[in-house]
């Protein structure tokens with residue numbers, strides 16, 4: 001089915017409106033006419049036009065058209081506007097172009113084809129711009145499993161789980177802190193499945209009103225409510241054959257949880273205001289940073305829906321629990337941002353790296369990506385501590401060491417400090433699986449000063 005492009009024609013002369021209507025309708029457009037500014041505004045209320053043509057001099061007002069043009073540019077900046085100018089009035093044409101008109105035609109028209117051509121051109125230019133925007137957005141979001149960086153045991157476990165379950169039809173529930181990489185996991189599940197060529201559709205269940213979420217998910221029939229001017233397909237239908245990510249599922253209102261459960265049980269959706277159901281075949285992945293089990297216990301999430309979604313749970317660990325991935329991800333983001341920013345790929349100084357390793361990363365990988373982007377912009381040849389934000393630079397892991405009272409006879413301070421130092425270094429090495437860089441990060445030391453201490457205590461480590 002091809003959709004007709006909709007054009008709004010505004011002119012105070014009836015004969016001109018009729019002429020344009022006939023010319024454009026014969027070229028396959030759906031034409032709406034308005035005889036002046038107010039009618040044009042009313043016509044645009046709730047209706048999306050693909051282009052508008054407006055006369056400039058209307059109802060004895062020389063500025064009516066320019067005013068309307070400015071209003072249109074503000075109300076629907078993507079709708080191209082072609083202005084109709086009187087023959088010889090070059091200045092007004094220039095002024096209209098300056099105000100954002102996409103093109104102009106002079107009266108009397110040279111030919112009907114000229115009108116059709118200009119309208120067709122501004123619409124195709126607009127479509128191109130829209131496609132480019134969509135493409136850019138998609139590229140910014142698209143991440144194949146190849147883009148997933150990490151080598152820590154915790155991360156590799158997630159990856160192997162993703163590989164094992166990608167091909168199954170079962171629902172997957174992805175858990176993890178904000179910015180930990182839940183959406184990336186969901187996309188990887190899609191790309192590694194037989195559904196890869198079909199759509200991957202994501203919807204955020206938090207932050208949009210319940211009725212809107214309902215009509216987004218399930219669609220609606222024309223006339224279901226005010227403003228439902230035509231049928232709209234729900235995302236279950238849009239994602240048919242592919243994967244639907246229900247992001248922030250913990251925020252889904254109770255009423256919709258019931259409806260969602262019904263859809264999952266029957267593999268069919270009924271649009272709002274409709275009676276007939278549509279069969280769908282969609283792989284459901286949900287994601288949340290909330291503890292759903294706890295929400296179930298507290299009565300904030302339906303138990304039956306929880307079990308239906310939680311068939312295969314995947315837990316994405318927070319970045320602070322996979323320190324080995326930090327240097328790798330840092331390099332990954334340096335490369336990525338350097339390309340975008342048109343700057344050279346830079347090294348990270350050992351001092352800066354140990355700060356990155358020590359920090360707690362409440363915003364996880366997204367926060368690291370932002371920190372790297374900022375550092376690239378600020379740094380010279382190498383990324384140094386001064387290029388990192390204060391939160392990272394000045395982060396001190398919370399101390400929880402109870403200090404004993406000074407004994408009567410005094411202490412041997414040097415010996416105590418050495419003892420504490422040695423014990424912490426041993427623990428850090430073990431936790432860092434004997435990586436010096438990571439151990440230095442855990443201790444707030446530079447790799448160089450850690451090496452000095454290792455020698456001092458006769459300890460050894462790798463790398």
Ligand SMILES: Nc1ncnc2c1ncn2[C@@H]1O[C@H](COP(=O)(O)OP(=O)(O)OP(=O)(O)O)[C@@H](O)[C@H]1O
Pocket residue numbers: 143147148149150176177178179180181182183184185289329332365366369
């Ligand atoms: N393993 C990884 N390798 C490379 N980049 C990653 C990795 N994990 C996450 N990212 C990047 O980190 C950012 C955050 O990831 P994502 O959007 O998947 O997190 P999220 O858990 O869905 O976050 P939120 O809870 O805020 O929605 C994205 O830019 C993503 O591309």
Ligand SMILES: [Mg+2]
Pocket residue numbers: 182183247
């Ligand atoms: Mg997300």
